[in-house]
Amino acid sequence: MNQSHPPVEIIILDNDSNDDVISNMSISDARIRFVHSDSNLGYAAGMNYAFKKLREKTEWTLFLTHEVRMSSDTINKLFSIDLGPPESPVLQIGPTLALLEEDKIWSHGGRITTTGGARHNDHVDSDSRIGWLDGACHLVRTGALVKPIFNDSFFLYWEDVELSLRLSEQGQIVCVDDAIAYQSTNTTPNYFMSRNRVRTWIIRRDAPKFISSLVYVCAQIVRDLLRGHFETAGTRLVGTIDGITGNFHPEHYFRGR
Template identity: 25%
Template sequence: MDISIIIVNYNTKDLTKKCMESIFCSATNYQFEVILIDNASHDGSINLFRNFDFDIRLVENDRNLGFSKANNQGMRVARGRYILLLNSDTVVQPDTLDIMIQFMDDHPEVGASGCKVVLPDGTLDKACKRGFPTPSATFYYVSGLSRLFSHNPRINAYHCGDINEDQPSPIDCLVGAFMMVRREVIDEVGVLDEDFFMYGEDVDWCYRIQQAGWVNYYYPKTHIIHFKRASSQNKPYKITYEFHRAIYVLYNKHYKKQYPWWVNTLMYTGMGAKLAAALTLNTFSKITHKMKS
């Protein structure tokens, strides 16, 4: 088995179906398997995928375990020499698997790779090529300075502004929407950290992979389409909370010991203020929506 493609489904039946159909329509001679982990969906997903047109391995959870735990379930039964984490709201191109597997075969020093990720409007999903969220990179990003100096490698380190979106390049951080990882890497650094529920696990994994001496690589010779939902002011509280909790877990795990107390204090204060602002905005949006309806 060349590659095991792991998809986590949670109430995204139609998007997941479209994603898997794009995989099985791939023009590839490589052997692949699709492992679908369903996190207790209640939208009819199970009935659909139990009788799916193509051969898949379906794992049915009785509750929503989150992104990290579900992907780890898939990795533990995967047989491929490469593991591909693929979001359910993506569509691969016919050549995507061939190009990315061939690239990994030709570059044994690369531990994890990602292709170009494009939004439905044709623009780049900037999360597919990122630097690590160090305090300085985070400051420039949150302050808006990274947008003013978008091509400055220091100020726009968060989105690697000095790297053209069509330029293959080693990179700090890939995105979990499409992340191909070598089996030997997983054996060495381990699976996803399950302290992360649904955000931050890709950044943490990339950090550990790089720390172990492997290269993370952005390879935009092929692309996928990511039907990423635009930011909404009516996000569920749990999603908002988990996003900000992931920032805290990531900083605590990898950066706290590297910086003096005053930097840590500023970072933690900023995280708390951002969470409070997001929750307040959510509440206000819900009240406004109810008043209008």
């Protein structure tokens, strides 16, 4: 709310938290509305659900997760960039993400590896290739969005990668060097790392990256078995199979992490 570009409308989604935090909040600002889902939709479907609740369709929509903190000039710096020519406009803008506790950069956008992995750029480098932006905090040109915006089948993790890859086919995606936002972050659970990595390349019909990802995940499973990490190996295996079939087994989220 303290940004130099004030929002037109804010939707806060209670993704079936059951902690009564939102129900006990009292905010008089007319721009803010609370919506509630009857089940945990995950990030992808949750963001889609909240976006549909917007009454005002502005040129840009900011997607923000609950733990992110922005500097007061973050939005101003995001909009200070050249938004590109009409034939190749900027469709997605993100800040450089720093760790909330350490003030250390952990994501200056991300890149796709030769084996089909998704890696964060952990330092600011204007020459870094930005292949995708982290879903924690990013602006998207509303007119470029289709419904659903994010692929609901991902639930958590890699849905931001898949969205950026789609948008980059229509225009530019940019991570702004000096626009800073802060977030506490964790590693991707093994189930989602295996499932959604494989799923991404199936959806995009990218056979080389699908095969490379499959080989990579299988090598991890073999390594886990050799080390006696049988539960982790099983979690990766279920995730890989679910990535291929499109099934989802959320009970494996916390197993073998």
